[in-house]
Amino acid sequence: MxxxxxxxxxxxxxxxxxxxxxxxxxxxxxxxxxxxxxxxxxxxxxxxxxxxxxxxxxxxxxxxxxxxxxxxxxxxxxxxxxxxxxxxxxxxxxxxxxxxxxxxxxxxxxxxxxxxxxxxxxxxxxxxxxxxxxxxxxxxxxxxxxxxxxxxxxxxxxxxxxxxxxxxxxxxxxxxxxxxxxDIIGTEYAAMLKNIYAMAAGMAHGLGYGDNFQAVLMSNSIREMKRFIKKVHKMKRNINNSAYLGDLLVTGYSVFSRNRMFGNMIGKGYTVKSAMMEMSMIAEGYYASKSAYLLNEKNNINTPIIDAVYQILYLNKNPKTVFKNLTNLID
Structure with missing residues (x-):
C-alpha cells in the first residue's frame, strides 16, 4: 500500500x-x-x-x-x-x-x-x-x-x-x-444481524409493548447474536464490545434507525409494500432477515427473534400473534 x-x-x-x-x-x-x-x-x-x-x-x-x-x-x-x-x-x-x-x-x-x-x-x-x-x-x-x-x-x-x-x-x-x-467476519455479521433485531424492537413498539419488554428483547438479541456469530465463525471475541452490543443498542433504540422505523410501521399494521413506499431509505433488515433465516436452516441455531421477524415479513404471519408466541420463547 x-x-x-x-x-x-x-x-x-x-x-x-x-x-x-x-x-x-x-x-x-x-x-x-x-x-x-x-x-x-x-x-x-x-x-x-x-x-x-x-x-x-x-x-x-x-x-x-x-x-x-x-x-x-x-x-x-x-x-x-x-x-x-x-x-x-x-x-x-x-x-x-x-x-x-x-x-x-x-x-x-x-x-x-x-x-x-x-x-x-x-x-x-x-x-x-x-x-x-x-x-x-x-x-x-x-x-x-x-x-x-x-x-x-x-x-x-x-x-x-x-x-x-x-x-x-x-x-x-x-x-x-x-x-x-x-474480526472481519464477526463484525460484518453483527452489522447485518443488529438490523433484524432493530426491526423486532420497532415491531414491538408498534404493537404497544413497553420499555420493560424492549429491555428483555435487546438482552435476548445480543445472546442470540452471540450464538449465531459463534456458529458461523468461531474465534475469541467479546460480544459486549461496541462493534456488537453498542451497534445493536443504537440501532434498536435510536430515532434515526430506519430499521426500527420500518419495524414500527409493520407493528402498527402497514404491509411490507406500503412501509417500503412510505420510507425513502432502504431498511437493510428486511433483506437480512431472509438471508439470516436461510443461513440458519443450514446451521440449526436457536434464533427465535430472527425467526419471528422472518415469519412476519416473508410468511405474512400476524405480528400480534407472532410476538405473543415470542414472549414465551425469550426471558
Whole structure:
C-alpha cells in the first residue's frame, strides 16, 4: 500500500455521504462514486447531497466525483463500498477493472441476496480479493449524527492490522473516535444481524409493548447474536464490545434507525409494500432477515427473534400473534 493512498467511496446514500464527510477531514481529495449523474452534477454546483444528509456541506475542490464506476476503481487504491446490499451485485457487475489488487472496505450492513454471502466473503469468492485486503467499517454510528458532528465511534476491522490502522487514521477526527479489530467476519455479521433485531424492537413498539419488554428483547438479541456469530465463525471475541452490543443498542433504540422505523410501521399494521413506499431509505433488515433465516436452516441455531421477524415479513404471519408466541420463547 502506498504511503498516501487514494480512497474512494461507492454509494450515494446517507452512510456513504457521512463517510465522505469523515474522510474530507483528513484527505486533500476523496473519490466519490454515485450512479446518478444528476446527483453528481447537483453536488458540484450546490456542495451538498440533494437526497441525503443535505445539511452536510462539502468543499467540492476536495471531491473527485464520478458516475462511472470503472473510472473510480481505476482512481482509488482503497475502495469503500456503502451501497445497500440489495443493489451491490448490480453495481459490481458493471466493473470490468481488476479488483484483486485493491484494498476493499465494506460499510454495508447486510448480506448479498444473490449469493447469501456477507460482503467481505462476496468480494473474496466472486472477485478474488484476498481476505487480508478486505476490511469492515462498522458502528455504533448513525450517519445523521456524523452530519451534525456529534461524537461518534467506529470500529475498523481487518486481518491486516496496518490496513486497519491506516483506515482508522483517515476516518478519525475531533468528533469521530475509532478502534481496530481483527474480526472481519464477526463484525460484518453483527452489522447485518443488529438490523433484524432493530426491526423486532420497532415491531414491538408498534404493537404497544413497553420499555420493560424492549429491555428483555435487546438482552435476548445480543445472546442470540452471540450464538449465531459463534456458529458461523468461531474465534475469541467479546460480544459486549461496541462493534456488537453498542451497534445493536443504537440501532434498536435510536430515532434515526430506519430499521426500527420500518419495524414500527409493520407493528402498527402497514404491509411490507406500503412501509417500503412510505420510507425513502432502504431498511437493510428486511433483506437480512431472509438471508439470516436461510443461513440458519443450514446451521440449526436457536434464533427465535430472527425467526419471528422472518415469519412476519416473508410468511405474512400476524405480528400480534407472532410476538405473543415470542414472549414465551425469550426471558
Amino acid at each position: 502506498s504511503k498516501n493512498p487514494k480512497i474512494a467511496v461507492f454509494g450515494g446514500g446517507s452512510w456513504a455521504t457521512a463517510i465522505v464527510k469523515m474522510l474530507c477531514e483528513n484527505l486533500e481529495q476523496v473519490g466519490w462514486y454515485m450512479r446518478n449523474q444528476n446527483a453528481v452534477d447537483y453536488i458540484k454546483e450546490n456542495e451538498h447531497n440533494p437526497n441525503y444528509l443535505s445539511s452536510a456541506e462539502f468543499n467540492v475542490d476536495q471531491l473527485f466525483l464520478s458516475s462511472d464506476i470503472n473510472e473510480m476503481v481505476r482512481y482509488a487504491d482503497i475502495l469503500i463500498f456503502a451501497i445497500p446490499s440489495a443493489f451491490v451485485k448490480v453495481e459490481l457487475d458493471k466493473i470490468t477493472e481488476e479488483l484483486s489488487s485493491k484494498i476493499v472496505f465494506s460499510a454495508i450492513k447486510g448480506i448479498i441476496p444473490e449469493t447469501g454471502l456477507i460482503v467481505g466473503e462476496h468480494f473474496n469468492k466472486m472477485h478474488n480479493v484476498p481476505l487480508e485486503n478486505i476490511g469492515v467499517i462498522t458502528g455504533p454510528c448513525h450517519a445523521e449524527e456524523v452530519a451534525m458532528e456529534r461524537l461518534s465511534y467506529l470500529t475498523i476491522a481487518s486481518k491486516d492490522e496496518e490496513i486497519a490502522k491506516v483506515m482508522s487514521k483517515y476516518l478519525s477526527s475531533n468528533y469521530i473516535k475509532t478502534k481496530i479489530s481483527d
